[in-house]
Amino acid sequence: MRIRTSLSVAAITLIAMLALIPISSVIAQVCGSTVVVTPASLNGWTISEVPTQTDVDFVNGPGTPPLGTGSAQLSIASTPGAGDQAAQLRNPNYAGTKLSDLTALSYSTYVQSFGSGGQAPYILLNIDLDNNGTIDDFLFFEPVYQNGTYSTIFGGDTVPDQCAGNPACVSLNTWQTWNALIGGWWSANESAGGPPLITLDKYIEEHPDATIVNSASGGGVRIVAGFGEGAWNGFIGNVDAFTIGVSACNTTYNFEPQIGPPTDANQCKNNGWKTYNTPRAFKNQGDCIQYVNTGK
Ligand SMILES: [Ca+2]
Ligand SMILES: [Ca+2]
Numbered sequence: 544m545r546i547r548t549s550l551s552v553a554a555i556t557l558i559a560m561l562a563l564i565p566i567s568s569v570i571a572q573v574c575g576s577t578v579v580v581t582p583a584s585l586n587g588w589t590i591s592e593v594p595t596q597t598d599v600d601f602v603n604g605p606g607t608p609p610l611g612t613g614s615a616q617l618s619i620a621s622t623p624g625a626g627d628q629a630a631q632l633r634n635p636n637y638a639g640t641k642l643s644d645l646t647a648l649s650y651s652t653y654v655q656s657f658g659s660g661g662q663a664p665y666i667l668l669n670i671d672l673d674n675n676g677t678i679d680d681f682l683f684f685e686p687v688y689q690n691g692t693y694s695t696i697f698g699g700d701t702v703p704d705q706c707a708g709n710p711a712c713v714s715l716n717t718w719q720t721w722n723a724l725i726g727g728w729w730s731a732n733e734s735a736g737g738p739p740l741i742t743l744d745k746y747i748e749e750h751p752d753a754t755i756v757n758s759a760s761g762g763g764v765r766i767v768a769g770f771g772e773g774a775w776n777g778f779i780g781n782v783d784a785f786t787i788g789v790s791a792c793n794t795t796y797n798f799e800p801q802i803g804p805p806t807d808a809n810q811c812k813n814n815g816w817k818t819y820n821t822p823r824a825f826k827n828q829g830d831c832i833q834y835v836n837t838g839k
């Protein structure tokens with residue numbers, strides 16, 4: 544009976560919390576789910592781009608993405624100055640999550656054009672160190688530094704080689720998967736605009752209260768290309784299957800182009816219903832035809 548009692552307390556607490564949390568953050572907390580993110584249904588993500596200089600698109604491919612048929616594409620113009628801007632996907636629903644509660648953080652990238660550097664889209668976290676809601680540090684996970692040879696801030700802090708024998712780590716025109724939870728990060732405060740690196744475990748040991756925090760410009764969890772003139776000009780790269788887990792409750796975001804809505808019942812037939820993600824993923828052919836006929 545003890546379990547039942549604690550469940551009711553948890554339920555009451557949950558209901559109290561739900562009243563305060565926007566719907567979008569509740570969606571993000573469905574454990575073990577894969578959330579399809581399209582331009583028509585961003586599911587908590589926001590797009591941050593700079594007109595004529597940076598671009599975030601949802602596209603088919605390239606190649607065979609790890610999930611679905613498409614991905615999010617981050618592009619930087621080759622014009623001077625554009626590399627200092629960024630193309631970003633930002634998610635505000637992890638504000639308040641302690642780094643020590645992260646139990647998964649991984650994603651896949653596909654670089655089509657290095658531009659002027661050899662990079663891939665990276666993860667950027669806004670960090671509050673003293674629980675007052677303001678940003679004290681930024682942590683960067685960059686695939687290009689994951690070959691296990693870069694120096695670390697602290698001795699004994701080990702960054703695994705995730706580069707499969709390619710010392711440059713990022714290969715062109717191929718999907719690559721990165722585990723940022725165990726990878727090497729750099730800190731805006733403690734590193735040098737790049738290595739020396741630090742693992743999240745070591746950073747948490749150093750800063751037990753480190754917490755993800757949003758900023759006025761957007762969400763504290765970011766997938767980024769850019770913020771470096773000379774390294775990013777002319778860059779085109781894609782991202783898919785971004786997984787983040789909090790206390791072992793994982794959510795995977797599947798970036799996809801908008802497919803639909805269907806406008807003719809024939810489009811639902813011959814398994815056509817399976818291809819749509821807008822206005823929703825249909826349960827079956829009948830569900831699809833019902834939508835065409837009734838708009839519901
Ligand atoms: Ca996808
Ligand atoms: Ca702070």
